Amino acid sequence: MKLGIKMILVLTSIALVSGLLLSYTYQSTKADIERNKEIEKERAIKVVIPGTERFEEKVINVKNYLLVAYDKDDNLIGYAMLTEGTGFQGPIKLMVGFDTTLSKITGMEVLENVETPGLGNRIVEDWFKKQFKGRLTPIGYVKGKKPENPHNIQAISGATISSRSVVKIVNDAWKLAKKEIKK
Amino acid sequence: MKKHSLFYEFKKGLVAENPVLVMLLGLCSTLAVSNKAINSVAMALAVFFVLFFSSLIIGIIKNLIPDQVRIPSFILVIATFVTLADLFMKAKFPAISKALGPYIPLIVVNCIILGRQEAFVSKNSLIASLMDAIGMSLGYFWVIVLLGIVREVLGFGTIFGYKVLGSWFKPWLVMVLPPGSFITLGIFVGVLNWLRAKGGKA
């Protein structure tokens, strides 16, 4: 019985100390972690909609945010979607920029992914991301050759699934953005 | 039990009782994050942090812990330091934290850490435990970083992101993929065994 009480006492106090220490660290690192996310977001929107000076953010749902971009003279220059979908190995988080009519993509940036290094992970390579610039919505993909249709991009050889996932996430984001802007 | 000098407790982790190549502990983190040298360095530092402080705390409180709840208590202490390391990396080094993905939380079940607490810290003095922790971390460090360098050179043609092989080099994709990781580590184990056998005879 005495041992039982000692066991509970020891475990509880370790758990208590650990909980307190972690809550304290979490509180003190929270600001930094949030700021890193903001910096990342700002960097990404300037890549996908060049010339963005400031943006307004609208929450569509937990995984999708619509960012309305303005240039330095406060003219509307485009919309960007911060969006997340499923890739081959796990979630892929993207920022996609559209022009003001949502008919053309102005750029795409990969924020987070856990695709296979060397294969699916090549979606972060510049040649792949740059292809999205200027594509007409909705987009599609072709394998093994240069695309002729202005809607299509070329999939990464050996990583069709990851390429297809990116295309799907971009199209889903485009549909959401269209619905949101019509409102 | 035979008493060893503090220097011996430090030195043994480097080669003779190397946690990865000889005791085969902590393989999952070693194999998973070593596709680039920089990831290896970050992982090794995180492991060092967790191993050192867990050994310190457990070395201090071990006499207060009843035997029956030894493992849960150890795991709780380790989990606390792992979460601290995770939060710290997220706040200060977001890029590396992203690259290491879910492998930082996995340090909790890295057998090196719990294994050392069980096998060494619970039976030895605090100072000896800390020497052991530093030695083991260094042993882990050189293996994972060397593995990272070999895989990065052959898989990307770079070291720490700098190009070292010219454009004639066609990257061996397999080296960055899981199979390359297993095979390279297997060869490492073989080479170390071979060197030790040779050293033993001489």
Added chain:
Amino acid sequence: MIQKAIIIFLAAALTNNFVLTYFLGLCPFVGVSERSSSAIGMGFASTFVMTMTAVIAWIMDWLVLRPLHLEFLQTAVFILVIASLVQFVEMFIKKTSKELYKALGIYLPLITTNCIVFGLALIGSMKNYNLLENIMLGFGAGMGFTLALVLIAGIREELEFRNVPEPLKGAGITLIVVGLMALAFMGFSGMVTL
């Protein structure tokens, strides 16, 4: 929905085999995988614990941690859940079935510190699955682990009679064999897509 659950099962067992692509659960590979019979025992004990973990970790994650915004305690909570679950399963089997305890008992303590169980809890949480999907992930990952463990054990039994270079005997050749197996399993990728 049923279809998605089946796909998750197949993906966890074959294309994204936890051992061969996430490097999880390697410690028993080098330790236990020398005999096929013990490999099967270890495999099934782990599958059972992993399926249970998938349920309990999901409940803790979605009904406790996320509503209370305590995600940063995830690591500590998951590992405690697994440790107590394994202890509980061990006690339960000991009371109910002597034979089952004899068969699985010795593997249970090893499972607590097996990273595959903890990795499963983390990966499941990362993928935002619902409860059914998470169970399929746990079950599939467990079966995939069993499959890989049994295959390796079979090869190792054969290797004992082969002329392996002295320094590579044991761990070295096992790792190389696992590497070749990982290469073979890559052939499954593309077969199942999410």
